[in-house]
Amino acid sequence: MIDNVYFVFLLSINYILAIWMIAYKQFLSIRESLGLTSLLVIQGIISIWFNNTYFTSLLLLFFIAQFIFVTRKLNDWLISSLLLVFEDAIILISWLPTIDLWNILLLKRVVSPDTYMTYLFFLVIAQQLLLALLFLVTRYILKRSAVLNALALLPKKHRGLSLTILFCLFFSIGLQQSGVFNGYSVAYFYSTFIVIGFTVFFSWNIFLLTKYYKEKQYSMLLAEMYAGEKQKIELATKFRHTYKELLADLTVDLKAKNLDHASQKLSNIIDYSDSFLTPNLYRKISMVNTPSIQGLLTNFIRKCDTASIDLTIQVTQDLSSSAMNLVDFIRCFSIILDNAYEAALISPEKSIFIEIEGDPDYITITIKNTYIENSEIALQDFFQNNFSTKENHQGKGLHIFSKIVASYKKATYRISKKDHFFILVFSVPKLKNPTV
Amino acid sequence: MIIYVIEDDNQQRKQIIHYLNECKTIFFDLELSRLSNHLTFMEDIPKLTINDNDVFFLDIDLKTTYTGIDLALEIRKYNTKCSIIFLTSLEDKAISVLNNNIFPLGYLIKNFKDSSETKEIITEMIKKSQLTSKNFWRFKQDKVTFSSGSETLFFNARDICYIQSLKGFNGRVLVKTLNEETIIEAKIGKIKKQLQQDYMMTSLQSYIINLENIISIDRKNEQILFDGQQLLSIGAKSIDKVKKALQVYSDDR
Numbered sequence A: 001m002i003d004n005v006y007f008v009f010l011l012s013i014n015y016i017l018a019i020w021m022i023a024y025k026q027f028l029s030i031r032e033s034l035g036l037t038s039l040l041v042i043q044g045i046i047s048i049w050f051n052n053t054y055f056t057s058l059l060l061l062f063f064i065a066q067f068i069f070v071t072r073k074l075n076d077w078l079i080s081s082l083l084l085v086f087e088d089a090i091i092l093i094s095w096l097p098t099i100d101l102w103n104i105l106l107l108k109r110v111v112s113p114d115t116y117m118t119y120l121f122f123l124v125i126a127q128q129l130l131l132a133l134l135f136l137v138t139r140y141i142l143k144r145s146a147v148l149n150a151l152a153l154l155p156k157k158h159r160g161l162s163l164t165i166l167f168c169l170f171f172s173i174g175l176q177q178s179g180v181f182n183g184y185s186v187a188y189f190y191s192t193f194i195v196i197g198f199t200v201f202f203s204w205n206i207f208l209l210t211k212y213y214k215e216k217q218y219s220m221l222l223a224e225m226y227a228g229e230k231q232k233i234e235l236a237t238k239f240r241h242t243y244k245e246l247l248a249d250l251t252v253d254l255k256a257k258n259l260d261h262a263s264q265k266l267s268n269i270i271d272y273s274d275s276f277l278t279p280n281l282y283r284k285i286s287m288v289n290t291p292s293i294q295g296l297l298t299n300f301i302r303k304c305d306t307a308s309i310d311l312t313i314q315v316t317q318d319l320s321s322s323a324m325n326l327v328d329f330i331r332c333f334s335i336i337l338d339n340a341y342e343a344a345l346i347s348p349e350k351s352i353f354i355e356i357e358g359d360p361d362y363i364t365i366t367i368k369n370t371y372i373e374n375s376e377i378a379l380q381d382f383f384q385n386n387f388s389t390k391e392n393h394q395g396k397g398l399h400i401f402s403k404i405v406a407s408y409k410k411a412t413y414r415i416s417k418k419d420h421f422f423i424l425v426f427s428v429p430k431l432k433n434p435t436v
Numbered sequence B: 001m002i003i004y005v006i007e008d009d010n011q012q013r014k015q016i017i018h019y020l021n022e023c024k025t026i027f028f029d030l031e032l033s034r035l036s037n038h039l040t041f042m043e044d045i046p047k048l049t050i051n052d053n054d055v056f057f058l059d060i061d062l063k064t065t066y067t068g069i070d071l072a073l074e075i076r077k078y079n080t081k082c083s084i085i086f087l088t089s090l091e092d093k094a095i096s097v098l099n100n101n102i103f104p105l106g107y108l109i110k111n112f113k114d115s116s117e118t119k120e121i122i123t124e125m126i127k128k129s130q131l132t133s134k135n136f137w138r139f140k141q142d143k144v145t146f147s148s149g150s151e152t153l154f155f156n157a158r159d160i161c162y163i164q165s166l167k168g169f170n171g172r173v174l175v176k177t178l179n180e181e182t183i184i185e186a187k188i189g190k191i192k193k194q195l196q197q198d199y200m201m202t203s204l205q206s207y208i209i210n211l212e213n214i215i216s217i218d219r220k221n222e223q224i225l226f227d228g229q230q231l232l233s234i235g236a237k238s239i240d241k242v243k244k245a246l247q248v249y250s251d252d253r
Helices: A004-023 A030-049 A053-074 A077-107 A113-145 A147-152 A159-182 A185-255 A259-272 A281-288 A291-306 A326-345 A379-383 A397-406 B010-023 B041-047 B068-078 B091-097 B115-130 B188-194 B236-252
Strands: A310-315 A351-358 A362-370 A412-418 A421-429 B002-006 B055-059 B083-088 B106-109 B143-148 B151-156 B160-165 B172-177 B180-185 B207-210 B214-218 B223-226 B231-233
Touching: A004 A030, A004 A053, A004 A077, A004 A113, A030 A053, A053 A077, A053 A159, A077 A113, A077 A147, A077 A159, A077 A185, A159 A185, A185 A259, A185 A281, A185 A291, A281 A291, A281 A310, A291 A310, A291 A326, A326 A351, A326 A362, A326 A397, A326 A421, A379 A397, A379 A412, A379 B172, A379 B180, A397 A412, A412 B151, B002 B010, B010 B115, B041 B068, B055 B068, B055 B115, B068 B083, B083 B115, B106 B115, B143 B180, B143 B188, B151 B172, B160 B188, B160 B223, B160 B231, B188 B207, B207 B236, B214 B236
Parallel strands: A310 A351, B002 B055, B055 B083, B083 B106
Antiparallel strands: A351 A362, A362 A421, A412 A421, A412 B180, B143 B151, B160 B172, B160 B207, B172 B180, B214 B223, B223 B231
16 A cells, blocks of 8 residues: 555645645735645655654644634635635545555455556556646636635624534544554545535535525615615605696696796606606616625615715626625725715715726726815825824725735726815726626 | 717707707817617618717617617627717616626716706716827827726826825825826836926936926925925925926026
8 A cells, every 4th residue: 555654745745736726816825825835845755754654743734824824814714614624625535536446456456566556656646637637626616606705705704613614624534544544444435435525514504504695685685675666666656646736737837828837847846756767876786796795885875875975876887707806895895985985974065976887807996075175185195004084093994905906916996186076996807707 | 079879769869969069169079970860770880980989879778679789789899999878767777788798988867857967977978988089189289198007097298297106105106287186006217208298307216297387496395386286395405406407498498
């Protein structure tokens, strides 16, 4: 059978592949990826150097470090633990039809030790290739299904679930390792089966959880839209009652050539039906086509309505094709919306204009709001950390916004002051193959 | 710039044309197309020569075998850059415009109650569509173009007071004009190469100064006052350099 020492070395290579093919960019920064890679390289070399399989336990260090890095970046325990479980399950799957099968054939004496050793190298290469292929497929599925976004948008932290997943993972890995160290091939295969089994079980349950949350969010949105529509219908019913009367009055005035009175009546009709005819912002934001952002905008409309802020929204591009991580996008969008709201709220002419438009490569969001001009504040000051024009404000919003945007290569922003308006233009690149 | 208005309601079409005629004071090259029959416009499109600065106002609901969206898709086959503005009575109709890769400039919700608002929206939309057009800048020969990320921004160099490279903001500059200030993603060295105008002083390391727009220089307080009450605080040494450059520029003229 494959020497246990080389087993540790191979595992290290497997996890290095996992870092660069799955975790890098989406979960880890370049520095963190390099750090983890170094840890695995050291572990691999040490295990060969000292010829000791107990160095496999160093993998625990790698797991902890990766968990901390991912949690720090995404602020989500569930994603961090699921990532570890998935990496492990995929690695195990890649071993099954390659090296593990070869081991079984040796144990069952189907192949001779000489033949085993002759072809072992090719099996090792085949395992690496299969793993790379599985990682490619996983990466594609993650991108297509936008699972990460759905997970990150779950309202609860799910730390208990996350810890349970980690416990199951470490327990089964422990079993598996003891199988390896003690040469219990049956225990090894059972534990492999357990890891893959519980990964599938957890994945399915989490899929159901995200689906439930998505549907709940969507039904909440629909309820809000329904309330808006109902209000309009009530208004229309009321309007119908007086409409005939108004038309009759108008006809009488026109017949009598009482034009001034007719014109006054017409203005009355227009004013009366104004709220019925003015654009329905709730319907406009349904064009955004991303429920979580629709929810954000719905709250914003309500906030502006309560504060009597004149809000105009123009949408000519849906946001489902944004290449920016949805959680980051929502953070950026909510920061600039809050910023516009707070500035407009204290300005004499309360007005905000939001435009979401696009071209084949980019989505551009323009937010234009009124504000109180203060010549002593330079435009660049707004992006300084801890800068705020208001008391008891941390002043971190736009600073965080600029940091998030800077972490995306092609995303950009521009700020201007023009004609008594503060303007922020924020562009994000589009996905080449959007999921929706 | 040729403007096409395709609207089945003659009254509303007249109203839009009325607003557009009023816009002629701003857009001197605005020309209204005589093609207006929504029933035959689909067959007319292949015969048209569509320029990038042409603007199409298309009613979404044309009450014929095709919609304004079908017309837009046909127009996009011949020109991907011209501006398309959809007209609609209710905003829900605009939903169907999305996901068609038409990339309209916007949509105009027909609201002829408030004529000034509608006129303002139309003017703004045409202005936006014409920024890239040469004719738009005919009276302002000093058009300069800066790229900021995905955006292309246009400035009239004569309106610029100064451009300042921002410390702590990697690759960002502040552009102060007579009536606007903007922070864009750009390198000052690159902008210096672009601005070859003799009234632009590009010899300072972190600043580009428009000598034409200087009103006064206050060495004591180390400030330069520009047109539009724009104030720049800069070191005494730089003030001396600006003074010298201003002297040379005045002598040359």
